[in-house]
Amino acid sequence: MPKKGMLIVLSGPSGAGKGTLCNLLLRKRPELTLSVSVTTRPPRPGEVHGVNYFFTDRENFEKMIKKGEFLEWARVYHNYYGTPRRFVEEQLKAGKDVILEIDIQGARQVKENCPDAVFIFILPPDIEELKNRIKKRGSETEESFNLRIKSAEEELKAISYYDYAVVNDDLEAAVEKLESIIIAERCKVYRNMDLIQLKRREGINI
Amino acid sequence: MPKKGMLIVLSGPSGAGKGTLCNLLLRKRPELTLSVSVTTRPPRPGEVHGVNYFFTDRENFEKMIKKGEFLEWARVYHNYYGTPRRFVEEQLKAGKDVILEIDIQGARQVKENCPDAVFIFILPPDIEELKNRIKKRGSETEESFNLRIKSAEEELKAISYYDYAVVNDDLEAAVEKLESIIIAERCKVYRNMDLIQLKRREGINI
Numbered sequence: 001m002p003k004k005g006m007l008i009v010l011s012g013p014s015g016a017g018k019g020t021l022c023n024l025l026l027r028k029r030p031e032l033t034l035s036v037s038v039t040t041r042p043p044r045p046g047e048v049h050g051v052n053y054f055f056t057d058r059e060n061f062e063k064m065i066k067k068g069e070f071l072e073w074a075r076v077y078h079n080y081y082g083t084p085r086r087f088v089e090e091q092l093k094a095g096k097d098v099i100l101e102i103d104i105q106g107a108r109q110v111k112e113n114c115p116d117a118v119f120i121f122i123l124p125p126d127i128e129e130l131k132n133r134i135k136k137r138g139s140e141t142e143e144s145f146n147l148r149i150k151s152a153e154e155e156l157k158a159i160s161y162y163d164y165a166v167v168n169d170d171l172e173a174a175v176e177k178l179e180s181i182i183i184a185e186r187c188k189v190y191r192n193m194d195l196i197q198l199k200r201r202e203g204i205n206i
Numbered sequence: 207m208p209k210k211g212m213l214i215v216l217s218g219p220s221g222a223g224k225g226t227l228c229n230l231l232l233r234k235r236p237e238l239t240l241s242v243s244v245t246t247r248p249p250r251p252g253e254v255h256g257v258n259y260f261f262t263d264r265e266n267f268e269k270m271i272k273k274g275e276f277l278e279w280a281r282v283y284h285n286y287y288g289t290p291r292r293f294v295e296e297q298l299k300a301g302k303d304v305i306l307e308i309d310i311q312g313a314r315q316v317k318e319n320c321p322d323a324v325f326i327f328i329l330p331p332d333i334e335e336l337k338n339r340i341k342k343r344g345s346e347t348e349e350s351f352n353l354r355i356k357s358a359e360e361e362l363k364a365i366s367y368y369d370y371a372v373v374n375d376d377l378e379a380a381v382e383k384l385e386s387i388i389i390a391e392r393c394k395v396y397r398n399m400d401l402i403q404l405k406r407r408e409g410i411n412i
Contacts, residue, residue, distance in 0.1 A: 121395065163395060165393055176389070180386035181386075181389075181390040181393060184383075184386045184390035187326075187383055188369065188371075189366065192371050
């Protein structure tokens with residue numbers, strides 16, 4: 001049986017740049033598996049079904065909630081987002097480290113369900129930069145923009161239950177920090193009880 | 207006031223190769239400060255007073271114990287080893303990350319005195335390799351050799367109170383793991399409360 005994989009939760013306020021960081025991380029660490037979320041929001045230009053998200057309608061999403069098919073789900077503004085539970089559990093069981101790139105509501109649910117997941121909070125360099133990034137998306141009305149800013153401030157308070165904080169002020173440096181966090185977590189003693197068992201078989205009595 | 211440094215404890219059984227790893231780590235990460243231990247054992251060829259150890263006699267060492275001048279100290283075989291408390295505390299206060307390369311008896315005391323230090327256990331690739339390494343030192347009688355082996359097995363049990371385990375089967379890979387652990391620990395949320403304070407001043411209300 002392979003060693004169980006780690007669940008790595010990459011989260012932070014909307015506009016902190018966690019999507020970009022996540023993509024760079026996956027490019028540098030192809031052994032990581034990205035969990036693809038289900039959403040009811042319409043695809044943005046360039047987004048591909050099954051790669052960026054599984055796009056579905058509200059009726060079907062609510063059916064999946066009732067059936068307990070989500071590891072976490074959240075309603076953000078007028079849309080649902082959720083992580084299909086079975087996919088993640090199968091990957092972990094196969095020894096794969098799985099990345100969840102999710103919002104803070106979702107991360108809170110994962111914290112309750114999977115306390116030994118690794119929680120990484122992506123911080124924007126500053127609030128002005130956060131505003132600029134949200135503006136640059138170009139898909140926001142003024143109302144939804146203000147809602148996002150207020151929500152981002154609220155969400156930053158959640159940092160206290162995360163394990164790590166990474167400031168996204170330099171993409172390359174931030175990705176290196178994420179890589180280091182993953183390598184370090186793989187060295188955690190409590191994740192290596194199999195290693196210690198192996199040592200015992202080799203003749204060390206522990 | 208600079209951010210307080212981290213105390214990083216590199217430990218493991220005698221012969222696991224922690225000294226070599228520590229030297230390589232310090233070469234790659236010159237921002238780290240090595241804590242120089244005080245010892246009553248005679249210098250080995252090439253060892254320099256004030257660099258490898260502060261060499262002293264038994265009488266003076268026991269005086270220092272009584273004065274509480276050690277962060278940890280241990281008697282190993284017929285010699286004393288100890289970490290001067292003031293040096294470490296000054297470095298940490300100045301924002302320096304300090305490496306302690308100490309044996310397991312010493313690490314246990316640091317665990318009691320400094321619970322938020324980072325504890326890294328260096329594992330030998332296997333027990334045969336451990337024996338070979340101790341033999342290669344060439345400074346052991348058969349009696350002291352057997353004592354070291356028995357002690358090493360005993361010490362391996364201590365792994366349970368360490369944070370990280372690094373197997374020293376490939377020097378370069380092991381050093382990279384140590385670097386990753388240090389980078390990751392610097393990202394720990396609870397070590398970055400100053401960062402969060404800074405964000406507050408910049409206008410984010412957390």
